[in-house]
Amino acid sequence: xxxxxxxxxxxxxxxxxxxxxxxxxxxxxxxxxxxxxxxxxxxxxxxxxxxxxxxxxxxxxxxxxxxxxxxxxxxxxxxxxxxxxxxxxxxxxxxxxxxxxxxxxxxxxxxxxxxxxxxxxxxxxxxxxxxxxxxxxxxxxxxxxxxxxxxxxxxxxxxxxxxxxxxxxx
Amino acid sequence: xxxxxxxxxxxxxxxxxxxxxxxxxxxxxxxxxxxxxxxxxxxxxxxxxxxxxxxxxxxxxxxxxxxxxxxxxxxxxxxxxxxxxxxxxxxxxxxxxxxxxxxxxxxxxxxxxxxxxxxxxxxxxxxxxxxxxxxxxxxxxxxxxxxxxxxx
Numbered sequence: 001x002x003x004x005x006x007x008x009x010x011x012x013x014x015x016x017x018x019x020x021x022x023x024x025x026x027x028x029x030x031x032x033x034x035x036x037x038x039x040x041x042x043x044x045x046x047x048x049x050x051x052x053x054x055x056x057x058x059x060x061x062x063x064x065x066x067x068x069x070x071x072x073x074x075x076x077x078x079x080x081x082x083x084x085x086x087x088x089x090x091x092x093x094x095x096x097x098x099x100x101x102x103x104x105x106x107x108x109x110x111x112x113x114x115x116x117x118x119x120x121x122x123x124x125x126x127x128x129x130x131x132x133x134x135x136x137x138x139x140x141x142x143x144x145x146x147x148x149x150x151x152x153x154x155x156x157x158x159x160x161x162x163x164x165x166x167x168x169x170x
Numbered sequence: 171x172x173x174x175x176x177x178x179x180x181x182x183x184x185x186x187x188x189x190x191x192x193x194x195x196x197x198x199x200x201x202x203x204x205x206x207x208x209x210x211x212x213x214x215x216x217x218x219x220x221x222x223x224x225x226x227x228x229x230x231x232x233x234x235x236x237x238x239x240x241x242x243x244x245x246x247x248x249x250x251x252x253x254x255x256x257x258x259x260x261x262x263x264x265x266x267x268x269x270x271x272x273x274x275x276x277x278x279x280x281x282x283x284x285x286x287x288x289x290x291x292x293x294x295x296x297x298x299x300x301x302x303x304x305x306x307x308x309x310x311x312x313x314x315x316x317x318x319x320x321x322x
Contacts, residue, residue, distance in 0.1 A: 008301075030190065073220070
């Protein structure tokens with residue numbers, strides 16, 4: 001080992017200038033760690049207060065609550081709010097872009113859809129609503145199975161649609 | 171391929187984090203350090219193994235980790251500066267019974283830690299019986315007793 005120093009009788013691998021530099025960097029590292037933790041608490045490194053977002057107007061026929069920032073293979077959910085009167089004849093047909101569905105593993109949909117139709121561009125889910133005059137919430141629970149930007153689009157068949165982008169941390 | 175990248179990322183992250191944490195962090199001074207180390211290993215394992223519990227994935231991860239360790243040790247042999255940065259250096263904190271308070275503060279070592287090591291490894295009772303105390307690269311405090319050094 002090079003860099004051996006002689007201190008009195010002691011032969012030792014000590015390097016004070018290097019050690020001082022390391023102490024400084026250590027302290028910088030601590031600050032970075034603290035900032036990372038604060039960012040995580042705030043929701044900048046995954047789900048949290050700053051990560052929550054909505055697409056579409058609250059109270060409109062269709063609006064969606066989602067997390068802007070999510071994590072790879074972690075449980076995620078998408079809340080699709082259907083406004084009163086959006087359902088026709090007691091059923092509502094919601095489509096999700098194929099691109100979005102391909103990037104996720106859909107674990108469960110609540111309530112369960114009556115049927116699912118898969119097309120080249122969209123997957124369409126049909127739900128029966130008992131009272132279409134009341135707002136209802138559809139819950140899609142999934143895990144992202146790729147990371148990076150994940151563009152999403154969904155809408156009501158023959159009705160409004162919303163688009164948003166989620167970022168998935170590895 | 172993903173397993174190898176995953177193992178490399180985890181290896182680099184842990185290396186960086188433990189260097190930032192400093193020599194003395196998790197150097198098993200207390201029982202809780204050991205507990206913390208176990209929790210960290212458990213957390214790391216989950217991030218690294220993911221959902222692939224196959225034997226081949228396990229072998230691949232282990233080979234990546236050990237291989238990286240061998241590779242770095244070879245590099246460190248050739249490049250002394252790299253060794254300094256990756257492993258750190260030793261630090262003398264007691265010289266002829268006199269403590270370097272400033273250095274001790276920076277590496278978060280106090281008189282009690284020095285005396286504990288002196289008792290444990292050399293059976294010494296007091297500070298003046300210590301000729302040198304050194305915080306080694308792994309955070310351990312080694313002691314050179316005054317009497318033996320004089321006798322030598």
